Amino acid sequence: xxxxxQMEPGTLYGAVSRLERRGWVRPLPTQERRRPxxxxxxxxxxxxxxxxxxxxxxxxxRRRTATA
Amino acid sequence: MTRTLAARLSRGLVGCYPRRWRQRYADELLDVLDxxxxxxxxxxNLAASAVSTHLDPAYRLEGLAMTRFRRGALISAALVAPxxxxxxxxxxxxxxxxxxxxxxxxxxxxxxxxxxxxxxxVSAIGFDEDGTDTVWNVADPAHPKQLAQFEGxxxxxxxxxxxxxxxxxxxxxxxxxxxxxxxRPAKIATLPGVPDVVLWGQxxxxxxxxxxxxxxxxxxxxxxxxxxxxxxxxxxAFDAAxxxxxxxxxxxxxxxxxxxxxxxxxxxxxxxLWNVANPANAVRVATLSGHTNPVxxxxxxxxxxxxxxxxxxxxxxxxxxxxxxxxxxxxxxRTISGSGAYYNTAYALDFSQGGRTLTAIVDTIPSGPQSGTxxxxxxxxxxxxxxxxxxHTTTISHYTASAGGPLALDAAGRTLARGAPPQGGDIVYLxxxx
Numbered sequence: 001x002x003x004x005x006q007m008e009p010g011t012l013y014g015a016v017s018r019l020e021r022r023g024w025v026r027p028l029p030t031q032e033r034r035r036p037x038x039x040x041x042x043x044x045x046x047x048x049x050x051x052x053x054x055x056x057x058x059x060x061x062r063r064r065t066a067t068a
Numbered sequence: 069m070t071r072t073l074a075a076r077l078s079r080g081l082v083g084c085y086p087r088r089w090r091q092r093y094a095d096e097l098l099d100v101l102d103x104x105x106x107x108x109x110x111x112x113n114l115a116a117s118a119v120s121t122h123l124d125p126a127y128r129l130e131g132l133a134m135t136r137f138r139r140g141a142l143i144s145a146a147l148v149a150p151x152x153x154x155x156x157x158x159x160x161x162x163x164x165x166x167x168x169x170x171x172x173x174x175x176x177x178x179x180x181x182x183x184x185x186x187x188x189x190v191s192a193i194g195f196d197e198d199g200t201d202t203v204w205n206v207a208d209p210a211h212p213k214q215l216a217q218f219e220g221x222x223x224x225x226x227x228x229x230x231x232x233x234x235x236x237x238x239x240x241x242x243x244x245x246x247x248x249x250x251x252r253p254a255k256i257a258t259l260p261g262v263p264d265v266v267l268w269g270q271x272x273x274x275x276x277x278x279x280x281x282x283x284x285x286x287x288x289x290x291x292x293x294x295x296x297x298x299x300x301x302x303x304x305a306f307d308a309a310x311x312x313x314x315x316x317x318x319x320x321x322x323x324x325x326x327x328x329x330x331x332x333x334x335x336x337x338x339x340x341l342w343n344v345a346n347p348a349n350a351v352r353v354a355t356l357s358g359h360t361n362p363v364x365x366x367x368x369x370x371x372x373x374x375x376x377x378x379x380x381x382x383x384x385x386x387x388x389x390x391x392x393x394x395x396x397x398x399x400x401x402r403t404i405s406g407s408g409a410y411y412n413t414a415y416a417l418d419f420s421q422g423g424r425t426l427t428a429i430v431d432t433i434p435s436g437p438q439s440g441t442x443x444x445x446x447x448x449x450x451x452x453x454x455x456x457x458x459x460h461t462t463t464i465s466h467y468t469a470s471a472g473g474p475l476a477l478d479a480a481g482r483t484l485a486r487g488a489p490p491q492g493g494d495i496v497y498l499x500x501x502x
Contacts, residue, residue, distance in 0.1 A: 008104075008109060008110050008113035008114070009097055009100045009101050009104055009110065009113075009114065010081075010110070010113040010114035010115075010116065010117030010118070011113055011117065012100065013093055013096070013097045013100070013117070014117045014120065014121065016093070017089065017092070017093055017121070021126060033099045033103075034099075035096045055264065056238075056239075059240075059266055060195065060196075062266075063195050063266070064195065
């Protein structure tokens with residue numbers, strides 16, 4: 001479903017409903033029993049922020065696991 | 069649990085979600101379940117999700133579909149109870165009592181730097197702002213005195229006049245500290261960094277006017293003659309074809325004693341030399357190679373004619389830089405037998421006796437950086453001719469406890485500072501070398 005990550009439907013729809021309520025994704029018309037969602041502008045900016053913070057965690061983690 | 073039972077339970081559990089949620093998502097979720105291979109995990113997951121959706125304030129206030137909710141709650145309770153019981157056992161038996169963790173303890177001592185006159189030692193625990201830097205007066209190594217302490221962290225450098233210490237911010241920007249008044253160290257300036265790259269090393273020029281800030285992508289040269297108003301002079305780009313410096317491998321960066329040459333380790337197992345006599349028009353003049361692993365430490369001789377580098381391959385090179393544009397290899401030496409290693413070896417390197425003696429310290433920790441605090445330490449000394457060829461070798465190997473952290477040698481080659489390893493706390497050991 002998500003770039004090779006297996007997700008249980010309960011987890012998936014828990015996430016979808018929270019993302020939609022925060023206005024970060026919006027549903028598109030159903031296509032043959034599949035409901036596509038698209039990311040909103042607000043979702044884009046929150047995602048960018050989250051990725052930047054994850055990157056920071058990765059960088060600090062890499063330094064801490066290195067010897068000096 | 070059979071597939072059909074799991075599928076039936078799953079579909080039933082969809083009915084246990086709050087009504088308002090179901091009006092919006094039930095059809096979609098049922099469609100997804102039809103296309104999903106349901107198992108015990110699916111059922112457990114749906115039950116937990118349904119319960120958490122009920123606890124979600126956005127849905128909690130509506131009237132519950134009581135009968136269906138009770139059935140769901142019963143299934144959920146049966147599935148969740150064993151997990152809760154297990155957590156209780158874990159907590160009860162103290163498996164999760166790791167509450168005394170402190171970032172500095174975990175990282176241990178992360179950097180050590182002597183002032184050029186070897187009177188001052190700066191030690192860092194932890195990285196960037198969640199670390200701590202301590203300035204020590206080690207003029208009498210047997211009686212070190214703590215002068216100042218501030219929230220800086222590694223990497224770090226101290227200016228030749230001992231008034232300024234450079235550390236790094238959480239966002240990899242160089243930070244300058246005024247430590248001339250030991251009781252009140254003060255932050256002078258935070259320099260703009262380079263977005264999304266690691267600041268891995270810093271060095272002051274011998275006249276203290278230039279700070280070189282080494283990132284994974286480039287080296288920025290700053291005029292810090294007035295530390296409160298730093299000016300960027302130029303940016304030295306690393307060779308794009310050979311990535312500059314690999315994350316996690318401590319590198320080395322140093323100015324030549326006349327301040328004309330800047331030497332920096334690169335990830336292509338070598339050292340790049342820049343002519344920075346005119347910093348605004350700095351140019352790369354040469355690349356030193358010959359290692360099979362990245363370079364761990366480098367040192368200039370006091371007259372600047374020789375440069376020594378030691379790689380994580382355990383090999384040591386001495387280069388004659390009389391003509392910096394055409395360096396020639398004067399000697400190839402071995403610090404340790406075997407091929408060396410990245411993660412469990414620490415190196416220190418320095419010239420003394422006016423450049424006629426080269427000292428290398430190698431700590432080889434048997435099994436990984438986190439697991440041991442004992443090392444085989446090899447102290448190697450070479451007598452060199454003015455051209456850099458070797459006339460005499462002395463090697464002392466001994467066993468040492470509390471190793472695994474960084475090493476620093478003073479310019480006289482007499483005092484060795486050894487930082488505590490990860491988990492080793494805020495301890496610096498000073499050793500007088502024979």
